[in-house]
Amino acid sequence: MLARPVRVVVLLSGRGSNFRAIAEAGLPIEVVAVVSNRPDAGGLDYARSRGIPAIALDHKAHPDREAYDVLLADEIERHRPDLVVLAGYMRILSTAFIARFEDRLLNIHPSLLPSFPGLRTHERALDEGVKVHGCTVHFVTPQLDHGPIVVQAAVPVRADDTPQTLAARVLEQEHRIYPLAVRWFAEGRLVKNHGRVNLKDDPASQSVLSTGA
Numbered sequence: 001m002l003a004r005p006v007r008v009v010v011l012l013s014g015r016g017s018n019f020r021a022i023a024e025a026g027l028p029i030e031v032v033a034v035v036s037n038r039p040d041a042g043g044l045d046y047a048r049s050r051g052i053p054a055i056a057l058d059h060k061a062h063p064d065r066e067a068y069d070v071l072l073a074d075e076i077e078r079h080r081p082d083l084v085v086l087a088g089y090m091r092i093l094s095t096a097f098i099a100r101f102e103d104r105l106l107n108i109h110p111s112l113l114p115s116f117p118g119l120r121t122h123e124r125a126l127d128e129g130v131k132v133h134g135c136t137v138h139f140v141t142p143q144l145d146h147g148p149i150v151v152q153a154a155v156p157v158r159a160d161d162t163p164q165t166l167a168a169r170v171l172e173q174e175h176r177i178y179p180l181a182v183r184w185f186a187e188g189r190l191v192k193n194h195g196r197v198n199l200k201d202d203p204a205s206q207s208v209l210s211t212g213a
């Protein structure tokens, strides 16, 4: 564990409820900047309301994805992050970007990976008739939605669920597990071992959380 708060940069594209959950969880971190590819992202307003530097880097002004990602990575580096948190960042990142932040880049995905990588996860879960759904925090690797898993939470799928009701149940769990994963990272407790992440000093492994709800 570092003697100072862990410096975190958050990337987001939308309302930023996961960012908010992290910012309000009393973690041993300092969110040193929030960056969005969408200037109108609600998460930027929330950052400003807390006095956190909020930076919009509009991807539409930079049609070349690789070039945009270099700008984005340079902006992030300026804030000297120990950790970069993707919190609803809705763009695929280039391999070069991911390499630059290897081992300090976390993402949250609204499914129990490796099931349902990509978009429309709740709708697809309902189409497949799964009985259990959930969310995953993982380290980011070049393969989309497929890095070493830090923590997952499961929720039941109910007979009358719609994509919206299921999304709301999963989001509640996202707000629980993302702060937890960031805390573990900040405390230096995440140990990677052959594609798996183990939690230091936790023989019983708490990194699967079930709501039972």
Ligand code: GRF
Pocket (backbone or CB within 6 Å): 012, 014, 015, 016, 017, 018, 019, 087, 088, 089, 108, 109, 110, 171, 174
């Ligand atoms: C969350 O469901 C997250 O899992 C997904 O995008 C959504 C972002 O929500 N990647 P918010 O902006 O954090 O409210």
